[in-house]
Amino acid sequence: MNDLCGTRGDDATALDSILRIALGFQASQVLFAATRFGLFTELARGPLTGEELRLRLGLHPRSVRDFLDTLVALGLLEREDDAGGADGRYANTPATARYLDRNKTTYLGGALELYDNRLYGFWGSLADGLRTGKPQNEIKDGGDLFSALYKDPERLACFQQAMTGLTMRSADALAEAVDWAAHRTVADIGCAEGALLSHLLHRHPHLRGTGFDLEAVRANFERNRELRGPAERLSFTAGDFFADPLPRADVLLFGHVLHDWDLDGKRTLLRKAYEALPEGGLVVVHESFIDDDRRENLTGLLSSLNMLIETTGGFDCTTADCRGWLAEAGFRESRARRLAGAESMVVGRK
Numbered sequence: 001m002n003d004l005c006g007t008r009g010d011d012a013t014a015l016d017s018i019l020r021i022a023l024g025f026q027a028s029q030v031l032f033a034a035t036r037f038g039l040f041t042e043l044a045r046g047p048l049t050g051e052e053l054r055l056r057l058g059l060h061p062r063s064v065r066d067f068l069d070t071l072v073a074l075g076l077l078e079r080e081d082d083a084g085g086a087d088g089r090y091a092n093t094p095a096t097a098r099y100l101d102r103n104k105t106t107y108l109g110g111a112l113e114l115y116d117n118r119l120y121g122f123w124g125s126l127a128d129g130l131r132t133g134k135p136q137n138e139i140k141d142g143g144d145l146f147s148a149l150y151k152d153p154e155r156l157a158c159f160q161q162a163m164t165g166l167t168m169r170s171a172d173a174l175a176e177a178v179d180w181a182a183h184r185t186v187a188d189i190g191c192a193e194g195a196l197l198s199h200l201l202h203r204h205p206h207l208r209g210t211g212f213d214l215e216a217v218r219a220n221f222e223r224n225r226e227l228r229g230p231a232e233r234l235s236f237t238a239g240d241f242f243a244d245p246l247p248r249a250d251v252l253l254f255g256h257v258l259h260d261w262d263l264d265g266k267r268t269l270l271r272k273a274y275e276a277l278p279e280g281g282l283v284v285v286h287e288s289f290i291d292d293d294r295r296e297n298l299t300g301l302l303s304s305l306n307m308l309i310e311t312t313g314g315f316d317c318t319t320a321d322c323r324g325w326l327a328e329a330g331f332r333e334s335r336a337r338r339l340a341g342a343e344s345m346v347v348g349r350k
């Protein structure tokens, strides 16, 4: 009989990997707590001993060493041990310095705050979602995700910052993967704060850009434009992409928008993009597309389950699915390409 004391080496590895998945919530909570305490922002000023950090963050002495060394083991902090046996000093890694310091424009913490405050709890009822096919968030009893989120300015701001942090992963890759020199105008449909547009316009000074999103987003967009610019080439158009025509531009971007909607919604948006584009114009869809074999891109697959939790009909798709819908909408050619990490894009040419 195979009991825990008698597991062989390969069984133990298999068991470890099951346990790592089962206890994944522990690592999430360690990262959420560190973000909530502002630990990475504190360390952005320079390395600190465990005791210095404890005092700055107002933590109890009992588990602080375990907490900090867990972050080291997770690859989220570095620790330099003092040769003389005194307290080691903790420092950010290059990645946590870049993405988890609240004072940097590359801060991803908005997304972590969203996962911590909203998704962590909602995912506790994934099984109910799988049984009923219904969302498990604020719209559990009906309604639209964005109207629900945007009723509360704090939740709106948190969601928008999260979107910025997530989408900026692909900003450099997008600036390079499209032949921008052949186009003069770009509109980002469902642009959120518009950080991606700012980046593209700075990288390509001949481009003019329009952000298109719900009226509720305007103030955040304008604040972000003041921060990042370029104000003279970047405008905002308020509208509802199902009820209103899309803005006319040479290139239309859809970032993490298609996956929010059911198949009819996706097809409608691509058809409207076709209508708004000139001959030779491009539609660029970028999100965590699932790999065509539906085995590898765990981020894309989990994102699709997240659409079950968050929306009434949304789901993530493969690049092959998206290219098929582009062909149906009339686009004469399309191509797919990896961007950064789990993100890819599909480009269709009218």
Ligand SMILES: C[S@@+](CC[C@H](N)C(=O)[O-])C[C@H]1O[C@@H](n2cnc3c(N)ncnc32)[C@H](O)[C@@H]1O
Pocket (backbone or CB within 6 Å): 146, 163, 164, 166, 167, 189, 190, 191, 192, 193, 212, 213, 214, 217, 239, 240, 241, 242, 254, 255, 256, 257, 260
């Ligand atoms: C998941 S976010 C993606 C934001 C951004 N494109 C990105 O990649 O991070 C979806 C965006 O679509 C906007 N949106 C939702 N419904 C909309 C509608 N009916 N018309 C226009 N924009 C809408 C939301 O306000 C939000 O900014």
